[in-house]
Amino acid sequence: MSVPADAEWERVLATWGPALVRLARAYTSTAADADDLMQEISFALWKALPGFRHDCAERTFVYRVAHNRASSWRRAHGRHQRDEVLDDQLVDPAPWADDQVHARVRADRLRHAVSRLPRSLQQVVVLRLEGLHDAEIGEIVGITEGNVAVRLTRARHMLRRQLGGDPT
Amino acid sequence: MMTKHTAIADADDEWLSLSDEWKALPVEVDVDALRRRIRAQSRRMRVMFAFEVLVTLGAVALLVGGARAADTWEAWLVIGGLTLFSVVTWSFNIRNRRGTWLAAAESLEAYQALEVVRRKRRLAAATFTRRLSLWGLVPLMALTIVRWRALQGSGSSLGVVVCLAAMAYLLCWAVVARRLERTL
Numbered sequence: 001m002s003v004p005a006d007a008e009w010e011r012v013l014a015t016w017g018p019a020l021v022r023l024a025r026a027y028t029s030t031a032a033d034a035d036d037l038m039q040e041i042s043f044a045l046w047k048a049l050p051g052f053r054h055d056c057a058e059r060t061f062v063y064r065v066a067h068n069r070a071s072s073w074r075r076a077h078g079r080h081q082r083d084e085v086l087d088d089q090l091v092d093p094a095p096w097a098d099d100q101v102h103a104r105v106r107a108d109r110l111r112h113a114v115s116r117l118p119r120s121l122q123q124v125v126v127l128r129l130e131g132l133h134d135a136e137i138g139e140i141v142g143i144t145e146g147n148v149a150v151r152l153t154r155a156r157h158m159l160r161r162q163l164g165g166d167p168t
Numbered sequence: 169m170m171t172k173h174t175a176i177a178d179a180d181d182e183w184l185s186l187s188d189e190w191k192a193l194p195v196e197v198d199v200d201a202l203r204r205r206i207r208a209q210s211r212r213m214r215v216m217f218a219f220e221v222l223v224t225l226g227a228v229a230l231l232v233g234g235a236r237a238a239d240t241w242e243a244w245l246v247i248g249g250l251t252l253f254s255v256v257t258w259s260f261n262i263r264n265r266r267g268t269w270l271a272a273a274e275s276l277e278a279y280q281a282l283e284v285v286r287r288k289r290r291l292a293a294a295t296f297t298r299r300l301s302l303w304g305l306v307p308l309m310a311l312t313i314v315r316w317r318a319l320q321g322s323g324s325s326l327g328v329v330v331c332l333a334a335m336a337y338l339l340c341w342a343v344v345a346r347r348l349e350r351t352l
Contacts, residue, residue, distance in 0.1 A: 017195070018195040021195040021197075022190065022191070022193055022195060025193070031198055031201065032198075032201055035197060035198065035201060035202065035205075038197075039280075039283055039284070039287070042280075042284060043284060043287045043288075046284070046288070047291075072351075103189070103192050104192065104194075106189045106192070107189050107190065107192040107193045108193070110186060110189050110190055110193075111190075111193055114190075128183055128187070129183070129186060129187045129190035129191075130187070130190070130191075131187055152179075152183075153179070156179060156182060156183070159186065160182075
């Protein structure tokens with residue numbers, strides 16, 4: 001296996017790190033699991049980067065690797081973890097000003113709502129929330145663009161129902 | 169009446185709004201948890217190292233005993249092969265573990281770097297183990313079984329059974345290492 005320049009790998013992680021952390025947290029139920037998964041994703045990228053031929057956008061490549069690794073991780077660790085409460089990630093609003101508190105509470109509610117979606121919807125929703133287009137999502141998840149649109153519509157209705165009580 | 173374009177625009181706006189909220193999620197790492205995990209890994213590494221030292225000492229004792237009992241070229245071939253194996257394995261282990269015992273500093277970046285280095289080295293160790301088992305040790309064990317009488321000079325088949333068990337163990341190890349290579 002050829003080893004990529006660590007600098008390139010570090011650049012990719014620096015660029016996409018925050019997004020990958022959010023993705024890892026969406027696929028897991030505790031902060032510790034999310035850290036584990038994030039580490040696996042980082043390493044998977046290190047292994048996969050030498051094979052990147054730039055035949056797609058770097059963003060698509062990074063998310064595809066992350067999505068594949070997160071899916072395998074979830075298969076290995078089971079769905080039951082979804083039922084655990086994310087106590088270690090719940091919001092402690094004390095240190096922030098009001099607007100920051102509201103933003104953080106909304107974000108946390110959204111994360112909970114996303115975590116309660118069926119897996120097939122959750123995958124496309126997380127990618128959409130990260131700003132990817134339908135075609136890119138389809139390429140990453142391995143479904144057609146039309147299928148992505150259908151899933152996103154269904155997911156949006158479910159999210160709206162779950163977030164319906166949001167006073168904002 | 170809402171047109172199709174309006175509906176699509178509304179959906180896009182809704183996703184954009186949700187996306188902004190989503191990206192407001194904090195992405196900091198729990199340094200204490202990471203530190204605890206690093207230390208637990210270090211403890212396991214030390215236990216594993218001690219176990220490997222004991223196994224090597226046991227193998228050396230067996231080699232010395234075997235060298236005293238037999239004086240045929242096959243015996244010296246097997247003993248030489250196992251000695252070579254020990255030297256190669258230890259050379260690899262020492263080199264592969266360099267820089268994995270401690271973080272360079274008590275910082276988040278250093279802990280994360282150490283975790284990744286350890287994972288890289290585990291992958292290297294898995295590849296090394298698989299290749300050495302399949303291309304070095306299993307053939308050596310097979311030779312030992314074939315030439316057992318010449319090695320021992322007696323009719324005992326206990327050594328053959330031990331070698332077969334060792335071969336099975338090594339093959340299992342090779343399979344485990346291969347799986348580890350794929351999952352790491």
